[in-house]
Amino acid sequence: MITIEKLRYTYPDGTEVLRGVDLKIGRGERVAVLGPNGSGKSTLFLCLNGVHRATEGRILLEGRPMAYDKKGMLDVRRKVGVVFQDPETQLFCVDVYQEVAFGPHNLGYGKQQVHDSVMKSLDAMDVTELKDRPPHFLSGGQKKRVTVASVLSMSPQVLLFDEPTAALDPIHARQLMEEIDRLNAEGITILMATHDVDQAYAWADRAVVLDSGVVRASGTPDEVFCDVKLLEQTGLQTPFVLRTYRALLRSGRIRGADSPPHTAEELEALIEEV
Numbered sequence: 339m340i341t342i343e344k345l346r347y348t349y350p351d352g353t354e355v356l357r358g359v360d361l362k363i364g365r366g367e368r369v370a371v372l373g374p375n376g377s378g379k380s381t382l383f384l385c386l387n388g389v390h391r392a393t394e395g396r397i398l399l400e401g402r403p404m405a406y407d408k409k410g411m412l413d414v415r416r417k418v419g420v421v422f423q424d425p426e427t428q429l430f431c432v433d434v435y436q437e438v439a440f441g442p443h444n445l446g447y448g449k450q451q452v453h454d455s456v457m458k459s460l461d462a463m464d465v466t467e468l469k470d471r472p473p474h475f476l477s478g479g480q481k482k483r484v485t486v487a488s489v490l491s492m493s494p495q496v497l498l499f500d501e502p503t504a505a506l507d508p509i510h511a512r513q514l515m516e517e518i519d520r521l522n523a524e525g526i527t528i529l530m531a532t533h534d535v536d537q538a539y540a541w542a543d544r545a546v547v548l549d550s551g552v553v554r555a556s557g558t559p560d561e562v563f564c565d566v567k568l569l570e571q572t573g574l575q576t577p578f579v580l581r582t583y584r585a586l587l588r589s590g591r592i593r594g595a596d597s598p599p600h601t602a603e604e605l606e607a608l609i610e611e612v
């Protein structure tokens with residue numbers, strides 16, 4: 339779905355952020371992008387969405403190099419949706435309905451199609467009742483859910499989430515993760531930048547670790563989180579479930595599983611077996 343080749347990006351002030359990123363992402367993959375503050379995760383997403391143009395290297399979408407002319411950018415916006423960390427950067431319309439309608443309207447959808455996609459996205463994010471409210475008067479979590487709806491309404495094939503659950507209460511965080519899983523089950527490719535190793539370990543098919551603008555590791559969560567040296571070098575913690583599983587194994591309180599548990603529920607099931 340996405341091929342990133344030797345991607346370099348330097349901000350206009352000379353800050354060199356991406357220093358040769360190589361990555362291939364398959365259709366329907368769930369990819370957690372990890373890495374310390376300032377390692378370039380958001381910048382990479384902005385390059386994937388065409389907001390930043392590669393200084394060197396290239397990005398291919400479905401095998402075709404990203405084009406930066408008007409037609410090319412429309413194609414990128416249609417295919418790749420991004421939900422930024424801070425919803426304030428993404429909200430600018432007078433009410434929530436228009437906010438969510440903005441994208442599909444710009445993509446040239448017909449009136450009825452715009453309305454249908456807006457209502458479906460509002461419902462998916464549980465913000466239908468806010469549709470006439472000005473986005474700027476909403477709470478942080480409500481704003482976040484509106485920004486997700488405003489991206490979903492364009493039916494992208496790839497969704498990039500920067501710390502998606504950061505501002506959400508537990509109920510809405512779970513609801514958003516369920517919605518992300520539902521979209522993924524429909525074949526949508528999901529990339530999620532996160533500092534939450536527990537979430538990455540439980541959710542991702544693949545964990546990519548960025549460090550100083552290069553990919554330091556890319557593999558299954560088991561491969562990445564069992565690499566002690568990598569964790570030490572990049573400051574990543576071992577996920578809580580994996581740490582607890584190892585401690586229980588060491589003390590002989592549970593039997594070893596074919597593969598380590600990834601969620602609290604899987605760990606509980608192993609404990610209850612004994």
Ligand SMILES: Nc1ncnc2c1ncn2[C@@H]1O[C@H](COP(=O)(O)OP(=O)(O)OP(=O)(O)O)[C@@H](O)[C@H]1O
Nearest residue numbers: 349351353355373374375376377378379380381382
């Ligand atoms: N507009 C800008 N101009 C210059 N430098 C920038 C700009 N935006 C970001 N940077 C710099 O680029 C580097 C990477 O930032 P980026 O936001 O991509 O990192 P990140 O991995 O997403 O960090 P975090 O985990 O804190 O969200 C940082 O050093 C940051 O200061």
